[in-house]
Amino acid sequence: MNFHYPNGRRYLQPTEPPKGIRNLEKKISYSNRGMTLEDDLNITNRYYLEKNIAVIHKKPTPVQIVNVDYPKRSAAVIKEAYFKQASTTDYNGIYKGRYIDFEAKETKFLTSFPLKNFHEHQIKHMKSVLTHGGICFVILRFSTNEKVYFLPAEHLLAYWDRMESGGRKSISIDEINEYGHLLPLGYQPRIDYIKIIDYLYKF
Template sequence: MVNYPNGSPNIKNNESMISLKKNKISYGDRGMKLENEINQSNEFYLIKEEAVIHKKPTPIQIVKVDYPKRSAAVIKEAYFQKSSTTDYNGIYKGFYLDFDAKETNNIKSFPLKNFHEHQINHMRMCDNQGGIVFTIIKFVKSNELFLLEFKYLKQFWDRMNNNGKKSISKSELQKYGFQIDYKLNPLIPYLEIIKEIIQKEKLNE
């Protein structure tokens, strides 16, 4: 069975929707998967009209479908049409964002094997075009979050390909990345860091 990403919310009344989300988004959600946490955060950003960022749908080819009853269909067999790139993309105040979300059960380091060559190549091309490209990494056991810009991720990736370390240590993430603290709304306030990155880039122009 294949699950498809949820569509965008039908925003008829922003204030009532935001009120509803305040009741649903809480610190008690911290144990959920990173993807769900980001989806929830993106929905809040969308409702507040701060950014339009969505999870990319995974392209699949459906081969076999069963119809146990007239009103329902069950996908029995499907294949990925091509390799996926990154998890999310969208726009924030005129800036294109492209990023991936990764989790690890490791305590002190993030294994680079969690990335694939085609993902790094995609991120490199988006970065070359002037997009804001990054990854959000979650250490599941300690519930710690880090945002790492692609300019540093590619350095660690190239280091690995030159027979160097095959992981990024937590201390390196603390040095080169940004630690994200969970909040109420949005749950993962990663756009606060993106705003800081944009401001730094403007100062360096």
């Protein structure tokens, strides 16, 4: 079966390592610098769910099916499909009765975070969440030095508006340090962003 990204590029599924190697990778994953931000957040959200702290999930990526084969009347095989561009953010859920909504992004840059990593429809969605009283933020990871930050959406929106008005097209690391909150990597949970929510919203 062939999957394609919105830009038409073919999606190549990673090769699954042998079971013994998978188990070994699982044991060292918490100290492994090769983990993606999505991996870390999925582990964190699973911890929150198991400990009955919060219910937060990654939204499924919408898929458009374009070619289906029917080898039998009772079975259908998808031959080709495309990942559609998501219209909102990556994660949402509920914590202590409040709606939680956030986006997670990574960059290899050290001194700034490019705003081109975000899409206009995501910015509009975050504005709507804030308008309706939800808690909205972004989690930014600098993959080169493994630093992860929690940045409230209102600050991201201000920097986006600055760009739209002809200003710089990125958020400087000094601005992120001033208005964001560093999230040290831990074991359980891996990225404890709930701690920042408690601090900011006085839960």
